[in-house]
Amino acid sequence: MTAILEIDRVDVRFQVGNTDVSAVSDVSLQISEGEIFGLVGESGCGKTTLALALIGLLPGTAEVQGAIRFQGRDLVGLPDDQMRGLRGDRISMVFQDPMTSLDPCFAVGDQVAETIRAHRPVDRRTARDRALQLLHDVGIPEAGRRYGDPPHHLSGGMRQRVVIATAVANEPALLLADEPTTALDVTIQSQVLDLLRELRRTHHTTILLITHDLGVVAQLCDRVGVMYAGQLVEVAPVEEIFRAPRHPYTQALLAALPTAAQKRGALRVIEGRVPDLSDPPPGCRFAPRCPHRMTECDRVPPIAAEAPDHLVACWLSEATQAAAGTSAAERSAGRSRGASA
Amino acid sequence: MNAMAAISASGIAVQDRPLLRVEGLVKRFPVHSGMFRRGAQLHAVEGVSLDVAPGEVLAVVGESGSGKSTLARCILRLIDPTAGRVVFDGEDVTAMTGRSLNAFRQRVQPVFQDPFSSLDPRWTVGRSVREALDAHAIGTKNERDARVADLLDRVGLSPALAVRRPHELSGGQRQRVGIAAALAPSPALIVADEPVSALDVSVQAQVLNLLSDLQRDLQLAILFVAHDLSVVEHISHRVAVMYLGRIVETGATEDVFRDPQHPYTQALLAAIPLPDPSQRLRAPELRGEIPSPISPPSGCRFHTRCPVAIARCTEEDPEMTDFGGGHQAACHIARARREQPA
Numbered sequence: 220m221t222a223i224l225e226i227d228r229v230d231v232r233f234q235v236g237n238t239d240v241s242a243v244s245d246v247s248l249q250i251s252e253g254e255i256f257g258l259v260g261e262s263g264c265g266k267t268t269l270a271l272a273l274i275g276l277l278p279g280t281a282e283v284q285g286a287i288r289f290q291g292r293d294l295v296g297l298p299d300d301q302m303r304g305l306r307g308d309r310i311s312m313v314f315q316d317p318m319t320s321l322d323p324c325f326a327v328g329d330q331v332a333e334t335i336r337a338h339r340p341v342d343r344r345t346a347r348d349r350a351l352q353l354l355h356d357v358g359i360p361e362a363g364r365r366y367g368d369p370p371h372h373l374s375g376g377m378r379q380r381v382v383i384a385t386a387v388a389n390e391p392a393l394l395l396a397d398e399p400t401t402a403l404d405v406t407i408q409s410q411v412l413d414l415l416r417e418l419r420r421t422h423h424t425t426i427l428l429i430t431h432d433l434g435v436v437a438q439l440c441d442r443v444g445v446m447y448a449g450q451l452v453e454v455a456p457v458e459e460i461f462r463a464p465r466h467p468y469t470q471a472l473l474a475a476l477p478t479a480a481q482k483r484g485a486l487r488v489i490e491g492r493v494p495d496l497s498d499p500p501p502g503c504r505f506a507p508r509c510p511h512r513m514t515e516c517d518r519v520p521p522i523a524a525e526a527p528d529h530l531v532a533c534w535l536s537e538a539t540q541a542a543a544g545t546s547a548a549e550r551s552a553g554r555s556r557g558a559s560a
Numbered sequence: 561m562n563a564m565a566a567i568s569a570s571g572i573a574v575q576d577r578p579l580l581r582v583e584g585l586v587k588r589f590p591v592h593s594g595m596f597r598r599g600a601q602l603h604a605v606e607g608v609s610l611d612v613a614p615g616e617v618l619a620v621v622g623e624s625g626s627g628k629s630t631l632a633r634c635i636l637r638l639i640d641p642t643a644g645r646v647v648f649d650g651e652d653v654t655a656m657t658g659r660s661l662n663a664f665r666q667r668v669q670p671v672f673q674d675p676f677s678s679l680d681p682r683w684t685v686g687r688s689v690r691e692a693l694d695a696h697a698i699g700t701k702n703e704r705d706a707r708v709a710d711l712l713d714r715v716g717l718s719p720a721l722a723v724r725r726p727h728e729l730s731g732g733q734r735q736r737v738g739i740a741a742a743l744a745p746s747p748a749l750i751v752a753d754e755p756v757s758a759l760d761v762s763v764q765a766q767v768l769n770l771l772s773d774l775q776r777d778l779q780l781a782i783l784f785v786a787h788d789l790s791v792v793e794h795i796s797h798r799v800a801v802m803y804l805g806r807i808v809e810t811g812a813t814e815d816v817f818r819d820p821q822h823p824y825t826q827a828l829l830a831a832i833p834l835p836d837p838s839q840r841l842r843a844p845e846l847r848g849e850i851p852s853p854i855s856p857p858s859g860c861r862f863h864t865r866c867p868v869a870i871a872r873c874t875e876e877d878p879e880m881t882d883f884g885g886g887h888q889a890a891c892h893i894a895r896a897r898r899e900q901p902a
Contacts, residue, residue: 261760262731360848374849375624404623405787409831409844431760434790434833438840457837475765476835477794479817484772486765486794492730 223392223425224250224273229285229295231268231277231449238497242268242281244449244504247522252392255419255426257440257457259433261472263493264446266429270395273427274310275302290392308338311386315398317378320385321370327381328354328366334388353384357414376407383414390422397429412439433476437461442528445469448494448504451522454530465531468505503533511535518543577650578611579781580635580668580749585609585644587630591854603853604630606805607644614748615779619796619813621786621828625850626802628785632753635783636670637661649748666696669742673754675734679726685712685737686722692744711740715770732763739770743778750774753785768795789832793817798886801825804853804861811887821881821889824862860892868893 231243243265250256258266271277273287273294287294289310294302306312314320322330331350335341341349354362357380370378379399386394396415400408416439418424428440436443436457443460445453445468453466464470474487491508500506506516515534522532523542533539587605605627612618622628634641637653646653648664656664669692672678679688686708693704709719715736726734735755742750755771756764772795774780786792792799793813800810801824809822820826827845848865851857857864863873872892880888881895 261762376849404850405789405831405833406623406827406844406846407849408833409841410847412833412841413844432833433761433835437835437837438833461835461837472761473835475762477765477768477790479793479814481794483795484769484776486769488766488769489762492732 221252222249223252223290224248224427225286225288226250226269226273227286227288229269229272229283229287231265231272231284232282233278234280234282235497240496241499242449242496243272244499245285245519246446246449246451248444248451248454250393250425250427252425253419253423254441255415255428255439257428257430257436257443258446259430259436259443260446261431261493263448263496265449266446267397269446270312270397270427270429274306274312274395275299304338307334307385307391308389309391310393310395311389311391313379313382313386313394313396313399315401317375317382317402318370320382321378323370325369326367327370327373327378328362331381331385331388334385338389350384350388353388354381357381357384357387358410359384376403376411379403379411380414383411383418387418387422387424391424393425393427394418395427395429398431399428400435401430401432408435415439433461433473445472448499449496450504450519450532452503452505452532454522456528459526459529465525465529465536466505466533467509467511467535471508471510579614579616579649580610580612580783581645581647582608582610582631582635583645583647585631585634585646586642587627587634587639588642600854603805603856605634605641606856608802608805608807609644610800610807610810612749612781612783614781615775616798617775617782617784617796619784619786619792619799620802621789621792621799622802623787623828623850625804625853627805627853628802629753631802632670632751632783632785636668636751637664638670662696666692666698666745667747668749668751669745669747671735671738671742671750671752671755674758675731675738676726678738679734679741681726683725684722685717685724685726685729688726688737689722689741689744692741696745698745707744711743712737714743714774715740716766730763731759732766735759735763735767736770739767739774743774747780749781749783751783751785754787755784756791757786757788764791771795789817789829801828804850804856806861806890808862808891809887809889811883812885815883815885815887819883819887821883821887821894822862822891823866823868823893825889827865827867860890 226246226248229243229246233240233242260266272283283295328350331353332346335346335349351362351366359365359377359380400411415426419426430436440457443457444451447468453469464473471489477486489508494500494504502517502519506512513534520532520534520539521542522530523538525531525536525538585605585608588601588603591600591602608631620628633639635646653664689708689711690704693707708722712719712722717736756767759767775782784796796813799813799816800807803824809816809825820829830845846865851864859875860873860878863869878890878892880890882888
């Protein structure tokens, strides 16, 4: 499969007062066409920042380095007007709270139609018919009657369906969904997850799902990337992540999930807390909380392939060690070339 | 009460008198806005009865609009019920005034979802924890200082944090402060409304462990209101499932999760996204959404979404049927199945 999205050594820093916060650190990732990729991690791990960098919605205090290539075109530093042309058309977004995407004063159907007309030269009637069809497709009952309703007449689940209808209106190549079901009840969540699955099946849409919910990831995704404190620590097919997690953080995260099988009061916890990203640990950022901490952990572990599909960034991994060896060799080769020049 | 002391499914001795008894609780709110005519009412809780034994964890689960938080607020007497009674340790809470109400407020303590909104941002952590001791004049000044340090230690926080303010703490630390404050007057019952739903998984595990430890060490009863069924299955001895203001199923947690009787409980359990890619859900069991509690459906309130509803369900409100061992469900179909096994 061809990569639709290539995230190449991306760093995101925020200037907060006089301090420099490293929100995303050296993340590289490829997402294939038509796959559902889950980016997981706890609050502050940088997953949403990475997504916002992708669509150019970071605030002015943020500085992005590296390249984010979408269908071969670098999005970092893309002028605003070109980015606006992509957003809502080739790349669209669904956020946790539907009310951040919907205008409270306008009919929901018109909001879907407007997204179509913003990117396509169609007349009002055509846009209206298409919007109505979309509302119907995302499972809004009596879509015709609902078309003219303002968002507050709809329930949370229905509003999220409207947002999804808007997001897919122009048949985007990439749908970015940031915690799309977190605010929904569990029975509604399963309906929305089903809708996303259906979307990929019928339109071959690539979906980048950002979530903290490992259950949602297990249910929906093909591949998973795990982030911790701004670093990407592991990437693998979903079955692999749950069956044989390699990174100590991924292992600890899965072990912390409550189940009935675990004795009450005996859930595995991760001691300590997330580091301050204005002064992160020098190497692996999980090291201060890691049960396997070694002296090597003070250097940043490169992410490398343990198995063909399974990438991990941990000094316990032979792949990481080998990759570090190579890059050290490359560096010294580079230095000697520089010296001889 | 007669001598019906027995061992409940939770392994805890059920005494003649439960610690908390809720009888036929009803709470309706008047609705004035929008298209609803004057006099319309929101039926938040419609005839809920439950018991909590000393030292027991009872989880009340349900989706938004099920009435679970309203129930918790009635039990805490933050609001007064429209009808029915809340009986704590043999005394009618709804009729309490003055000193008895004051004593009740020491013995039943709340823990809320967002500790940031329940802690005063201008107060130090120590002052927040100490407030209940001051308000109820428990101990001398020095004793209270020592007790604050003890309580912080008990919830796994360094007593040195006593001088900090809430914004200096992480979410997990704040929730620990909220729990320490709740423990201050040595309560017998904690009413915890979604205490871990704002926390990250690793922090959630810490707080769940803490609540389990407290329950065991202090023989604390906990009414645990939550929507996350994995959390509920892990922490509770018994569970009550609510839908549109009613309890539709209740019983020992193991029984309800292993052998759910009510179609709503079955659908709810089937909708949990399990963290196991080999167990993917098939098509969702439930279509549609929870109806408006302003004009709830006739008969069984679940019939509009129920995959197995029959004509009778639209007319007749099902009564609770016992399925053995205190496992009860209110469903015509489940009842018929029990009476005439195939």
